[in-house]
Amino acid sequence: MLVVACIKQVPDTTQVKIDPVTGTLIREGVPFIMNPFDTHALEEALRLKDKYGFRVAAITMGPPNSTLTLRKALSLGADEVVLLSDRAFGGADTLATSRVLAEAVKKLGEKEEVVMVICGKQTIDGDTAQVGPGIATRLRYPQLTLVDQIKSVDVNTKKMIARRKLEGHHEIVEVKLPVVITVVREINKPRYPTVPMRLSSEDMPVTTWDNKTMHLDETTIGLKGSPTRVNRIFSPERVKGEIIGDGLKNPEEAAALLANKLVERDIIHL
Amino acid sequence: MEISNWIFLAILAVALIAFVWSCRNKFRLLALGKPEDRSGSGLKRVWNVFVYPLLQRCAVNPFYRFGINHAILFWCFLVLLLANGEFLIHGVLPGATFAAMPNGLYFTLAFAFDIVSILALLAVLLAVSRRLFFPPKYIQARSKDAFIILGMIATLMIAFFGSHSAEIALGEVTAAKYMPVSNWIANTFMGATAESTLEIVKNVFWWLHAIVLLSFLNYLPYSKHMHILTSIPNVYLRNLTGSTSPKREEFKKGNTFGVGKVNDFTWKNLLDAYSCTECGRCSDNCPATKTDKPLNPRLVIHDIKVNLLKNGPQIVDGKPVMLPLIAPHHEGSIEEDVIWDCTTCGACVAVCPVFIEQFPRIIDMRRHLVETEGKFPEELLGFFENMEQRSNPWGITPGDRAKWATGLDVKMFEAGKTEYLLYVGCFGSFDARAKHVTVAIARVLDAAGVSWGILGKDEKCCGDSLRRLGNEYIFEQMAKDNLKTFQAKGVTKIITECPHCFTALKDDYAQYGVKLEVIHHTEFINNLIKEGKLKLNPADLGKTVFHDSCYLGRYNNIYQAPRETVKAATGKAVVEMDRNLERGFCCGAGGGRMWLEESRGKRINIERTEEALKKQPRTICVSCPYCMTMFEDGLKDKNADKDVQVLDIAEVVVKALKK
Numbered sequence: 046m047l048v049v050a051c052i053k054q055v056p057d058t059t060q061v062k063i064d065p066v067t068g069t070l071i072r073e074g075v076p077f078i079m080n081p082f083d084t085h086a087l088e089e090a091l092r093l094k095d096k097y098g099f100r101v102a103a104i105t106m107g108p109p110n111s112t113l114t115l116r117k118a119l120s121l122g123a124d125e126v127v128l129l130s131d132r133a134f135g136g137a138d139t140l141a142t143s144r145v146l147a148e149a150v151k152k153l154g155e156k157e158e159v160v161m162v163i164c165g166k167q168t169i170d171g172d173t174a175q176v177g178p179g180i181a182t183r184l185r186y187p188q189l190t191l192v193d194q195i196k197s198v199d200v201n202t203k204k205m206i207a208r209r210k211l212e213g214h215h216e217i218v219e220v221k222l223p224v225v226i227t228v229v230r231e232i233n234k235p236r237y238p239t240v241p242m243r244l245s246s247e248d249m250p251v252t253t254w255d256n257k258t259m260h261l262d263e264t265t266i267g268l269k270g271s272p273t274r275v276n277r278i279f280s281p282e283r284v285k286g287e288i289i290g291d292g293l294k295n296p297e298e299a300a301a302l303l304a305n306k307l308v309e310r311d312i313i314h315l
Numbered sequence: 316m317e318i319s320n321w322i323f324l325a326i327l328a329v330a331l332i333a334f335v336w337s338c339r340n341k342f343r344l345l346a347l348g349k350p351e352d353r354s355g356s357g358l359k360r361v362w363n364v365f366v367y368p369l370l371q372r373c374a375v376n377p378f379y380r381f382g383i384n385h386a387i388l389f390w391c392f393l394v395l396l397l398a399n400g401e402f403l404i405h406g407v408l409p410g411a412t413f414a415a416m417p418n419g420l421y422f423t424l425a426f427a428f429d430i431v432s433i434l435a436l437l438a439v440l441l442a443v444s445r446r447l448f449f450p451p452k453y454i455q456a457r458s459k460d461a462f463i464i465l466g467m468i469a470t471l472m473i474a475f476f477g478s479h480s481a482e483i484a485l486g487e488v489t490a491a492k493y494m495p496v497s498n499w500i501a502n503t504f505m506g507a508t509a510e511s512t513l514e515i516v517k518n519v520f521w522w523l524h525a526i527v528l529l530s531f532l533n534y535l536p537y538s539k540h541m542h543i544l545t546s547i548p549n550v551y552l553r554n555l556t557g558s559t560s561p562k563r564e565e566f567k568k569g570n571t572f573g574v575g576k577v578n579d580f581t582w583k584n585l586l587d588a589y590s591c592t593e594c595g596r597c598s599d600n601c602p603a604t605k606t607d608k609p610l611n612p613r614l615v616i617h618d619i620k621v622n623l624l625k626n627g628p629q630i631v632d633g634k635p636v637m638l639p640l641i642a643p644h645h646e647g648s649i650e651e652d653v654i655w656d657c658t659t660c661g662a663c664v665a666v667c668p669v670f671i672e673q674f675p676r677i678i679d680m681r682r683h684l685v686e687t688e689g690k691f692p693e694e695l696l697g698f699f700e701n702m703e704q705r706s707n708p709w710g711i712t713p714g715d716r717a718k719w720a721t722g723l724d725v726k727m728f729e730a731g732k733t734e735y736l737l738y739v740g741c742f743g744s745f746d747a748r749a750k751h752v753t754v755a756i757a758r759v760l761d762a763a764g765v766s767w768g769i770l771g772k773d774e775k776c777c778g779d780s781l782r783r784l785g786n787e788y789i790f791e792q793m794a795k796d797n798l799k800t801f802q803a804k805g806v807t808k809i810i811t812e813c814p815h816c817f818t819a820l821k822d823d824y825a826q827y828g829v830k831l832e833v834i835h836h837t838e839f840i841n842n843l844i845k846e847g848k849l850k851l852n853p854a855d856l857g858k859t860v861f862h863d864s865c866y867l868g869r870y871n872n873i874y875q876a877p878r879e880t881v882k883a884a885t886g887k888a889v890v891e892m893d894r895n896l897e898r899g900f901c902c903g904a905g906g907g908r909m910w911l912e913e914s915r916g917k918r919i920n921i922e923r924t925e926e927a928l929k930k931q932p933r934t935i936c937v938s939c940p941y942c943m944t945m946f947e948d949g950l951k952d953k954n955a956d957k958d959v960q961v962l963d964i965a966e967v968v969v970k971a972l973k974k
């Protein structure tokens with residue numbers, strides 16, 4: 046039984062600078078990392094593997110250099126990795142992306158029963174949070190977004206109980222498998238690759254599927270299959286910062302307010 | 316030979332066989348350790364054995380004056396080895412005795428044995444009273460082991476006098492008048508005793524001596540006094556490289572990384588464990604032990620020994636081990652908390668009388684935890700990822716490395732155009748406070764007309780913290796990256812701002828076969844002053860204490876340069892803290908502790924700041940950005956940051972620069 050973690054290689058946005066003239070991102074020389082939310086998705090998949098003995102596949106759609114991120118997934122314990130890479134996939138919006146990923150999950154499902162697809166809540170470059178739900182829709186799987194805890198998985202009854210983190214409250218849901226979930230950072234603390242795993246992952250295969258393998262209708266994928274049109278990218282004008290609390294009179298309260306805001310915005314974690 | 320000789324021979328044979336058997340059981344376990352080369356430098360090694368054990372430099376130390384008692388016992392022991400050798404042989408072959416030698420020689424020996432025995436007895440009594448009435452805190456003063464051994468030695472001496480006095484009283488000893496103590500006992504207590512009683516007394520004491528001596532021999536291998544057998548070889552085999560840098564690892568599939576079980580240590584590490592004298596000096600100087608943390612370097616070594624003794628025989632027989640090496644607290648196992656507590660300050664290694672290397676074993680075990688198990692305190696995950704992805708602890712954009720130089724006229728290093736590379740390091744590049752130090756160094760270098768440049772964004776972290784935290788894999792990547800950059804740019808001479816970079820570049824990188832001329836700014840500036848290249852007007856910094864950075868002092872023996880520099884820049888010698896030089900107390904940040912929470916015991920930097928404040932200084936002078944941070948935090952904590960400033964040595968010099 047297979048758990049599929051969808052991961053994406055993204056530019057390290059902390060190192061991205063904005064071109065002051067054109068207002069666009071300068072991506073040159075910026076290192077790539079695994080989308081931070083996806084590291085939690087992969088970790089959850091690996092924990093399910095440790096607990097229930099599932100196999101873990103990590104898949105990504107992206108340019109050939111995304112193998113780097115897939116290697117990292119292997120060194121963390123993924124059993125197989127698939128890179129979906131083809132010029133025809135390029136320029137995809139969230140709709141076209143979720144199509145390709147959903148098809149890849151189906152293809153993996155031909156060999157082995159898929160119990161769950163896990164995605165990060167969103168990526169740090171696109172920030173849409175649409176791909177996970179998109180995959181669920183295309184696969185006709187139930188979806189649970191913003192999961193912060195998987196309480197139990199029962200493969201016999203094909204049911205899972207998970208907790209979703211919503212604003213101000215939690216929701217505990219029982220859902221039928223197979224399911225697509227998207228996870229928030231609180232769900233786990235990602236592991237660190239051990240050296241033996243790093244070394245053995247060096248010569249594990251990275252499977253690449255292009256459209257010759259996938260046979261997808263080229264009008265439904267890539268730029269052609271993407272109804273989204275980007276008119277302009279700009280950095281929003283920075284309005285004067287919000288003043289919270291009174292740092293002079295009551296620094297502790299102000300600090301607590303600030304900390305809450307930062308937590309809400311997923312910038313820090315307590 | 317009479318019947319009693321035969322009986323003794325039988326007992327002696329059994330005792331010797333038992334002793335050899337015990338030793339064999341212990342020493343064969345050393346072969347379970349991994350190989351390590353400690354050959355070469357024979358003369359130096361012999362010299363060390365002469366100076367440390369034989370002259371007892373190991374025990375006698377201005378900080379541990381009572382060590383003189385050990386020296387006396389040791390020297391007595393050497394002389395008495397001769398006496399006891401004769402005793403054993405004489406017990407079997409009545410004719411073989413020193414009395415059969417020419418009178419001059421015999422009388423001298425008899426005199427020596429008599430005097431030395433009483434000295435030994437007094438030394439033992441002193442040791443017992445110290446343990447009973449003035450027990451030092453840093454040893455298990457009232458251990459059973461200690462009293463058993465002391466008791467045995469005392470009994471031996473008493474038996475010696477008992478049997479010899481009786482012999483004298485019986486008129487059997489020609490050297491009687493050269494044996495003042497025995498003679499006095501004979502004359503005072505045995506003058507009127509019947510001959511038959513004297514015979515009994517003589518025999519009883521003789522047999523007491525024999526039995527206790529052989530028991531002593533057989534007790535040794537099972538006690539801390541095993542060091543009687545192992546410490547001399549251990550001193551002979553000591554690390555002579557002058558560097559405690561961890562060894563490289565080979566990243567090949569199938570290798571083990573770090574030490575997760577006792578037979579992953581090298582044979583020398585295991586011999587170390589057998590050699591501990593339990594003197595407690597390491598723990599007495601350990602900043603972790605001293606601030607009530609679980610780590611105690613003596614116990615780390617002890618637990619390794621216990622683990623080896625327990626598991627060794629199992630491993631020899633190919634059976635599974637019974638006691639995990641790294642596990643929650645239990646004798647013979649070492650707790651993870653203990654392993655993470657170490658600051659790698661090196662104090663333990665520096666004070667150990669028998670040259671045991673305690674903290675490098677801790678790094679071995681960290682390697683296992685990090686590299687093989689991926690297990691470490693939570694705070695380190697972000698640190699490791701930042702290092703791997705952005706080559707600095709905070710994950711700041713590498714492109715910002717040269718930001719400290721904005722507005723200054725700082726050149727990029729270029730072979731042929733600039734002579735020295737100023738290797739700034741992560742703190743000097745990114746930390747708000749340390750950036751001022753970098754600027755100060757730049758000003759001093761410029762004032763002296765030094766030709767220097769930086770690498771800017773091409774500089775990577777030196778990897779020191781990673782290495783000391785056990786993440787050798789990523790350290791190696793960084794070292795290789797840096798060395799590649801040095802090579803490509805033709806860097807050969809390097810000035811470092813941080814003592815950690817200094818040690819890493821100088822000693823750790825040398826393991827990659829690259830010899831760089833590395834100098835820490837403290838020494839470099841001191842040389843500039845000595846060469847008259849800096850014109851200084853003594854600046855008034857008030858009372859100034861100097862804190863020895865472990866990685867400058869104990870690691871590299873640089874003690875005088877900073878002191879001379881402060882003297883030149885302020886006109887006044889520094890005020891010494893109570894613990895200084897080789898005994899300097901760590902600030903708490905080394906060994907990667909900078910990046911870890913310090914939740915157990917008292918904070919080390921508070922302990923050290925309090926020690927500095929005791930001298931009522933106006934300035935605390937440091938030479939390391941880690942120490943700088945630790946003191947500034949400490950002063951804030953003590954509400955003393957308004958009255959006391961922390962300055963780097965370079966900043967002190969800048970204050971004295973003639974405008």
Ligand code: SF4
Binds near residue numbers: 604612656660664674
């Ligand atoms: S290196 Fe320092 S902190 Fe570590 S065990 Fe030795 S004395 Fe203690």
Ligand code: SF4
Binds near residue numbers: 612667
């Ligand atoms: S390790 Fe060395 S310093 Fe520490 S107790 Fe043993 S002999 Fe003494």
